[in-house]
Amino acid sequence: MNISTPAHSEFTFNAGAIRPRIAFVQACWHRDIVDQCRSSFLSAITQYGYSSDDVDLYEVSGAFEIPLHAKRLAQSGRYGAIVAAGLVVDGGIYRHEFVAQAVINSLMQVQLETDTPVFSAVLTPHHFHNGEEHIGFFKEHFVVKGVEVARACADTVRKLLSLGNR
Numbered sequence: 001m002n003i004s005t006p007a008h009s010e011f012t013f014n015a016g017a018i019r020p021r022i023a024f025v026q027a028c029w030h031r032d033i034v035d036q037c038r039s040s041f042l043s044a045i046t047q048y049g050y051s052s053d054d055v056d057l058y059e060v061s062g063a064f065e066i067p068l069h070a071k072r073l074a075q076s077g078r079y080g081a082i083v084a085a086g087l088v089v090d091g092g093i094y095r096h097e098f099v100a101q102a103v104i105n106s107l108m109q110v111q112l113e114t115d116t117p118v119f120s121a122v123l124t125p126h127h128f129h130n131g132e133e134h135i136g137f138f139k140e141h142f143v144v145k146g147v148e149v150a151r152a153c154a155d156t157v158r159k160l161l162s163l164g165n166r
Contacts, residue, residue: 005110013043019049021079021080022082022153023056027059031143035142040144040147042055063103071110081118081156084103086122088100103124117160123142152153
């Protein structure tokens with residue numbers, strides 16, 4: 001089944017419109033890579049009527065710390081959406097699948113419990129090597145993820161607002 005994607009104007013906030021604030025929570029592990037997502041998101045969200053001043057930035061140690069921070073932010077009632085960004089890699093000491101699954105499942109639980117949309121740009125590659133090729137690939141990929149999560153965030157927030165109060 002093909003589903004058409006709406007044009008930007010269908011979920012862009014007009015000038016002067018009240019836009020719900022967005023919280024962007026970023027893990028600091030592999031900061032040089034994950035920073036690409038934050039920068040890309042802040043640039044892309046402006047295409048939907050937001051400004052970078054509408055986004056509050058938060059940093060946590062690692063991806064495992066993101067869900068609790070996201071939950072507290074959602075519970076505050078100050079945000080129309082929470083965006084999470086991080087990179088969970090196989091460091092060879094533990095099975096990163098456990099951390100990845102815990103983080104992703106917890107982010108879903110946060111949005112279901114708080115009724116605040118939570119978007120994941122937490123990447124969990126099966127294999128990651130700390131070489132130039134992988135680092136370059138994931139830096140570029142996080143640029144793409146930042147654009148994608150900005151679009152998903154703006155679209156979802158706009159659609160939820162059209163449904164009325166919670």
